[in-house]
Amino acid sequence: MRIGELARRTGVxxxxxxxxxxxxxxxxxxxxxxxxxxxxGAVDRVIRIQELFAAGLCSxxxxxxxxxxxxxxxxxxxxxxxxxxxxxxxxxxRIDRMIADLFRSREVLDEVIEAASVPAE
Amino acid sequence: MRIGELARRTGVxxxxxxxxxxxxxxxxxxxxxxxxxxxxGAVDRVIRIQELFAAGLCSxxxxxxxxxxxxxxxxxxxxxxxxxxxxxxxxxxRIDRMIADLFRSREVLDEVIEAASVPAE
DNA sequence: CTTGAATCTGACATCGATGGCAAGTTCTAC
DNA sequence: GTAGAACTTGCCATCGATGTCAGATTCAAG
Numbered sequence: 322m323r324i325g326e327l328a329r330r331t332g333v334x335x336x337x338x339x340x341x342x343x344x345x346x347x348x349x350x351x352x353x354x355x356x357x358x359x360x361x362g363a364v365d366r367v368i369r370i371q372e373l374f375a376a377g378l379c380s381x382x383x384x385x386x387x388x389x390x391x392x393x394x395x396x397x398x399x400x401x402x403x404x405x406x407x408x409x410x411x412x413x414x415r416i417d418r419m420i421a422d423l424f425r426s427r428e429v430l431d432e433v434i435e436a437a438s439v440p441a442e
Numbered sequence: 443m444r445i446g447e448l449a450r451r452t453g454v455x456x457x458x459x460x461x462x463x464x465x466x467x468x469x470x471x472x473x474x475x476x477x478x479x480x481x482x483g484a485v486d487r488v489i490r491i492q493e494l495f496a497a498g499l500c501s502x503x504x505x506x507x508x509x510x511x512x513x514x515x516x517x518x519x520x521x522x523x524x525x526x527x528x529x530x531x532x533x534x535x536r537i538d539r540m541i542a543d544l545f546r547s548r549e550v551l552d553e554v555i556e557a558a559s560v561p562a563e
Numbered sequence: 564c565t566t567g568a569a570t571c572t573g574a575c576a577t578c579g580a581t582g583g584c585a586a587g588t589t590c591t592a593c
Numbered sequence: 594g595t596a597g598a599a600c601t602t603g604c605c606a607t608c609g610a611t612g613t614c615a616g617a618t619t620c621a622a623g
Contacts, residue, residue: 323620325569335570336611354619356570369550375540376547379609389554401558413551419496420544423537426497429490430534433510437522444590446599456600457581475589477600500579 324349324357331367338367344380346370346387362392376416382408445470445478452488459488465501467491467508483513497537503529 328335341347342357347366349357369390373383386409388399401409449456462468463478468487470478490511494504507530509520522530 323570334611336613339572340610352570352619354570355572356619372543372547373550374610375543378547386551386554389557390550391553391557401554406555406558409551409555413548413555416544416548416551420541420548422493422496423541423544426493426499427534427537427541429494429511430507430530430537432512433507433522434527434530434534436510436512437527444600455581457583460602461580473589473600475600477589495580 322359322361322363324359327359327363327367330364331371333367333371341367341370345384346380366392376412377419378412382412443480443482443484445480448480448484448488451485452492454488454492462488462491466505467501487513497533498540499533503533 322330324335324338327333328338331338338347338357342349347363347370349359349363352358366387370383370387373386378386385405386401389401389405392398443451445456445459448454449459452459459468459478463470468484468491470480470484473479487508491504491508494507499507506526507522510522510526513519
């Protein structure tokens with residue numbers, strides 16, 4: 322599939338897809354004319370990338386992380402080295418804190434929403 | 443307390459504290475000379491603000507939300523109106539999705555970390 | 564071929580919270 | 594009153610992912 326379809330199917334803009342490639346997060350075959358040609362696996366990969374971005378990881382970390390992931394289709398290709406494991410552990414802790422924060426904030430929102438839905442009292 | 447101490451106690455920079463004030467997220471008494479003077483409650487408030495920022499809410503929403511919160515010390519002061527409740531509900535759903543994303547990403551990190559800690563096989 | 568849609572590259576803009584600096588004022592302790 | 598720390602305001606810079614635009618090229622269908 323080409324970039325337009327991939328964008329449609331993942332909900333990620335073409336601009337971002339090209340950016341991901343430039344950041345080394347994904348590759349694409351090229352047609353003789355230079356247009357990107359993606360395999361089916363690209364969809365999952367893009368979604369995974371988006372999730373990691375949303376989790377606050379930067380391009381660089383994601384780029385290091387991706388080849389160590391057990392991909393849905395293929396093999397795990399690589400094992401993380403010590404430095405990467407150390408970095409990822411830090412990220413993991415950050416994510417834990419973020420989750421805790423989100424729970425608290427969600428609770429706050431719920432209280433306010435709840436209070437508004439019970440005007441009496 | 444003054445801004446330096448508040449910054450130290452909350453881990454938020456003085457720069458950000460002044461920014462919060464400009465955004466209408468908090469107020470401060472002023473000394474005759476114009477220096478900010480904060481009450482004890484400011485510490486909790488700043489931390490709350492930080493959490494909401496971390497949850498992805500923008501200044502504007504936080505500014506609308508804060509007066510509707512049951513503050514630890516004082517009363518809830520206001521009730522959210524329909525528009526705000528609607529906005530907050532949207533934010534709440536976004537936070538839900540974010541939490542789900544974070545769980546998935548954390549799992550990914552765990553798998554990679556785990557795989558690296560078991561070099562054999 | 565031709566034409567219009569899709570894609571290419573590259574550059575610049577944006578967003579929002581925060582960092583940093585500069586010049587001036589206030590506070591605190593001596 | 595004086596010195597130095599702390600504070601004030603205001604402005605410009607930064608970060609990273611994404612938006613957007615322009616001009617050129619390629620693809621697909623007639």
